[in-house]
Amino acid sequence: MNAISGTAQGGAAVNSAERRHDEVLLSVQDLHVWFELRRFGFGHAGYVRAVDGVTFDLHYSETIAIVGESGCGKSSLMKTILALHRPTKGDILFENRNLNALKGPELREYRSQVGYVQQDPYGALAPFMTVQRILEEPMIINGIKDKAEREARLRNAMEEVKMSPVDDFLQKFPHMLSGGQQQRVVIARAMLLEPKLIVADEPVSMLDASVRVEILKLLRALQDKHNLAVIYITHDLSTVRYFSERVFVMYAGQAVEKSLINDLIRNPLHPYTMALLAATSDPDADNATRFRDVPPGEPPSLVKPPKGCRFHPRCPHMIKDLCDAEEPPHFEPEPQHLVACWLYR
Amino acid sequence: MPETTLLHIEDLQLFFRAGKGVVRAVDGVNFDLNANQAVVVLGESGCGKTSLAKAILRLLPRNVDTYDGKIYLHDQNVMELSDEEYRRQVRWLKMSMVPQAAMNALNPVLKVGDQVAEPAMIHNAMDKEMALGQARKMFQHVGVPLDFLNRYAFELSGGMRQRVAIAMSLVTAPDLIVLDEPTSALDVLTQANIFNVLKRIKSELGMSFILITHDIATSSELADSVAVMYAGQIVETSDAHRFFHEPLHPYSGKLMDSVPRLRGTQEPDFIVGQPPSLINPPTGCRFRDRCPHAFGRCAEEPPTIRQDGRTVKCWLHVA
Ligand SMILES: Nc1ncnc2c1ncn2[C@@H]1O[C@H](COP(=O)(O)OP(=O)(O)OP(=O)(O)O)[C@@H](O)[C@H]1O
Ligand SMILES: Nc1ncnc2c1ncn2[C@@H]1O[C@H](COP(=O)(O)OP(=O)(O)O)[C@@H](O)[C@H]1O
Ligand code: SF4
Ligand code: SF4
Ligand SMILES: [Mg+2]
Ligand SMILES: [Mg+2]
Numbered sequence: 268m269n270a271i272s273g274t275a276q277g278g279a280a281v282n283s284a285e286r287r288h289d290e291v292l293l294s295v296q297d298l299h300v301w302f303e304l305r306r307f308g309f310g311h312a313g314y315v316r317a318v319d320g321v322t323f324d325l326h327y328s329e330t331i332a333i334v335g336e337s338g339c340g341k342s343s344l345m346k347t348i349l350a351l352h353r354p355t356k357g358d359i360l361f362e363n364r365n366l367n368a369l370k371g372p373e374l375r376e377y378r379s380q381v382g383y384v385q386q387d388p389y390g391a392l393a394p395f396m397t398v399q400r401i402l403e404e405p406m407i408i409n410g411i412k413d414k415a416e417r418e419a420r421l422r423n424a425m426e427e428v429k430m431s432p433v434d435d436f437l438q439k440f441p442h443m444l445s446g447g448q449q450q451r452v453v454i455a456r457a458m459l460l461e462p463k464l465i466v467a468d469e470p471v472s473m474l475d476a477s478v479r480v481e482i483l484k485l486l487r488a489l490q491d492k493h494n495l496a497v498i499y500i501t502h503d504l505s506t507v508r509y510f511s512e513r514v515f516v517m518y519a520g521q522a523v524e525k526s527l528i529n530d531l532i533r534n535p536l537h538p539y540t541m542a543l544l545a546a547t548s549d550p551d552a553d554n555a556t557r558f559r560d561v562p563p564g565e566p567p568s569l570v571k572p573p574k575g576c577r578f579h580p581r582c583p584h585m586i587k588d589l590c591d592a593e594e595p596p597h598f599e600p601e602p603q604h605l606v607a608c609w610l611y612r
Numbered sequence: 613m614p615e616t617t618l619l620h621i622e623d624l625q626l627f628f629r630a631g632k633g634v635v636r637a638v639d640g641v642n643f644d645l646n647a648n649q650a651v652v653v654l655g656e657s658g659c660g661k662t663s664l665a666k667a668i669l670r671l672l673p674r675n676v677d678t679y680d681g682k683i684y685l686h687d688q689n690v691m692e693l694s695d696e697e698y699r700r701q702v703r704w705l706k707m708s709m710v711p712q713a714a715m716n717a718l719n720p721v722l723k724v725g726d727q728v729a730e731p732a733m734i735h736n737a738m739d740k741e742m743a744l745g746q747a748r749k750m751f752q753h754v755g756v757p758l759d760f761l762n763r764y765a766f767e768l769s770g771g772m773r774q775r776v777a778i779a780m781s782l783v784t785a786p787d788l789i790v791l792d793e794p795t796s797a798l799d800v801l802t803q804a805n806i807f808n809v810l811k812r813i814k815s816e817l818g819m820s821f822i823l824i825t826h827d828i829a830t831s832s833e834l835a836d837s838v839a840v841m842y843a844g845q846i847v848e849t850s851d852a853h854r855f856f857h858e859p860l861h862p863y864s865g866k867l868m869d870s871v872p873r874l875r876g877t878q879e880p881d882f883i884v885g886q887p888p889s890l891i892n893p894p895t896g897c898r899f900r901d902r903c904p905h906a907f908g909r910c911a912e913e914p915p916t917i918r919q920d921g922r923t924v925k926c927w928l929h930v931a
Contacts, residue, residue: 336799337770445886446657475657476826477870481882502799505829505874532874546804548829549873552852555650555834558811559804565769 291360292463292496293325293348298357300343304570316569317343319520320357327463328494330487332507332528334543335517338566341500344517345468348498349383350374361464379409382457384486386469388449392441398425398452399437405459424455428485447478451485458489464496465489472501483510504547508532516540519567519577525597526604536606538562538582576609584610617684618787618820619645619668624681626667633891634677637663639844641681642916642923645837647787650814650821652831652852654867655841656887661824662712664841665790668822669709670698686787704735708781712792715773718765724776725751725761732783743783750779753816754809771802775809782813790822795830807833828871832856840864843898844890850922860924863899897927 300318305311317340325331335341346352348359350366359366361377369377385391392401402421411417425433428451441449450470457465467486471479487510490497499511507514508528515525516537524537535541542562548554562581567573573580579590589609598611626638637660645651653661666672670690672679683690690702708731711717719727728750729743738746744761751758754775765773774794781789791810795803807830813819814834825831831838835852840861848861859865863883872880885902888894896911897903903910909927916925 336801447886476828477656477867477883480870480872480880484882503872504800505872508874509872509880543800544874546800547874548804548833549875550829550832550856550868550871552832552835552856554832555811555836555852558808559833561801561804561808565771 288327290327291324292327292329292362294358294360295321295323295325295344295348296358296360297322298344298347298359299355300340300347300352301355302343313570314355316520316572318347319569319572321517321520321522323515323522323525325464325496325498328490328496329513330490330497330499330511332499332501332511332514333517334501334504334507334514336502336566338569339517340520340569341517342468345383345466345498345500348466349381350377375409379405379460380463382454382460382462382465384450384453384457384465384467384470387473388446388453389441391453392449394441397438397440398444401441401452402456402459405456409460420459421455424458427458427489428452428455430455445478446474447482450474450478450482454482454486454489458493461493462495464498466498466500468500469502470499471506472503479506480509486510504532504543505549516543519572520569521577521607523578523608524604524606530601530604534601534604536600536604536611537578537608538584538610539578576607586610616646617644618647618649618686619822620682620684621668622682622684624664624667624683625678626663626672626676627678628663628673629675629677630891635890636844636893637890638667639890639893641667641841641844641846643839643846643849645788645820645822648814648818648820649836650810650823650834651837651839652835653822653824653839653841654826654828654831654864656826656867656883658890659841659887660844660890661826661841662792663844665709665711665792665822665824669703669707669790670695671703671709704731704784704786706786707788707790708784708786709790710777710781710792710794713797714777714792714794715770715797718773718776720765722764723762724765724768727765728761728776728780728783731780735784746783747779750782753782753813754779755805755812769802770798771805774798774802774806778806778809778813782817782819788820788822790824792824793826794823796825796827803830804833810834828867829873840867843887843893845898845925846916846923847899847925848923854922860919860922860929861899861926862903862905862928866902866904897925 298318298321301314301316304313304315321344333341347354403417406417422433430436430451471482483506512527514528514531515522518539524540535544545560564581567577575592576590576595579585586609595607595609597605597607599605600611621641621643624638624641628635628637641664655661685706690698725747728747732738732743732746748758756772756775795806823831823834837851838855839846840848842863848864859868866883869881883902888898897914900906900910905928914925914927916923917929
């Protein structure tokens, strides 16, 4: 019940989170999320293997970034962590409790401990509700009956996301706010129930470039202050460094490289990661004078992914009869730097 | 006007009527573009970038209040043409546009090949066969496989749809294409692919571009020159080399500082606040309330200063 008790326990929660810095908050184990594909009149027509064997641990107050292109399964992974999808196979443990086993009130309590910030802030906010109602609703659903307490929490959350003076915004509808302000409201809503984990799915990709940094800095400040764990999902490696220490790269439903972000940028190991880095621009007039190296083709179908390494049809280093035949396991060529690629066998 | 100048814009204005007053979306814009070059128009959301594109292509909504200024295209002031003349002689044939979110606006029930061919039939008076031949050529230039001619938009990835939208803007053989946020909604590899395509048609077809974007890092993939827009006005123009090395206007500097860099260690910073409303914009320098260098004189509107081929609208640069 800790999410819905009074604000006074906020301080205690911070201390205990600090103490547990090296304990695992969330453990994702061999997770598979498949969606059944049905063709009209033909019934079952295979599975979309959106997440296909992903494993990682996230500690209390830790940030991890998940990097990958659209369609590689990032959102499906997130939604499963948010308990909006059920795993097809594998487990998710939150504070050692298996999400598969949670039901009814337990599930609701779990969801109140995980805040969600999604890609499209406008789509995330009901257009006919004022900011005040948008923020009150989750508290009402989670049984905070005391109106004064709701009001106090709401104002506190608005101040935390720097929407002040609060009264200037409470009666506004989402369409009256800029994209950056809409995303602040979404973040305030995610913070209201004092979550332990925030899942941010491409939180800034729909925003104007100049607002992106502001929102990322806001998220990081909240993370520091409240010792939150954060999962930051993005396709843009250039923002990761300012936000998270650890990163993993996803391709076609699988994690292909896991490391510290500085190691990943200094020494990318997977050919797909190399391609992502090579395609990322920094402002430089010389960019206009050269073509960028981009691997041919597009990410594969997740219904019938390529045999062996899923990147092999696009990979310049493909090893015949190995990469196209056997799935590479994770190798560890340098400490804490894992890669699923046969080059490191 | 030097002879390589393709486009010369002088004091362009586009104001809209809105409930609360007049929106000065494009408020006295000046810049030049040379043939076979790309100019990037940079600025935050709401600074008037899309409106500038609409003003250049005369794609005007109903609630126009003022539309004025000069647009010289190859020495001809196209503002003097009637709407009918403009439509028949200029739009598509000399300048075409890839609108913001064009890739999501393709017709869902028309094969993409037919869709790309259509403007050539309407504007270049080609018969269907010739227009399809032209479409096929454009597919090759933008790197869409030819068997995609017979597919529908929903069967294509975002990157392929964006290439189709670019092919469509090329098919009428214009001299200039205006691209509004062509890659902002795309993944990193797809963005890089699209910029490779644009670079290729720039060299293969001698194309010129106006690229409108808020994404500074990727804009450098195409830019020969840069025009920075703030609150309906151009506050700096420069060649790309000097701009990306050292922008002159305080707003440009702030924009550059906000870019997260993959290579390099400087922490990105953001610009506090928002651009002003374009209904009754502030007097004096419009950037004043966000400018770290503002001083007494900034209460008056700064002039546009010319320096070594660059321009900057800021009192700091007045001798
Ligand atoms: N048809 C219209 N009627 C009234 N106001 C308009 C119209 N079109 C644009 N505006 C206003 O003009 C201003 C500039 O808009 P514009 O779309 O040109 O900005 P932009 O720089 O392209 O922004 P973005 O990066 O969000 O695309 C805004 O305040 C906008 O609300
Ligand atoms: N509810 C669903 N039913 C069927 N397929 C789905 C569903 N959700 C996602 N997918 C598919 O799973 C794949 C991964 O999607 P997603 O997790 O949204 O990727 P990302 O967030 O990385 O873009 C895509 O092919 C997508 O179409
Ligand atoms: S396993 Fe083989 S195909 Fe896959 S990324 Fe490594 S080298 Fe390339
Ligand atoms: S004119 Fe003044 S306020 Fe405006 S940008 Fe220059 S220094 Fe800043
Ligand atoms: Mg997604
Ligand atoms: Mg626009």
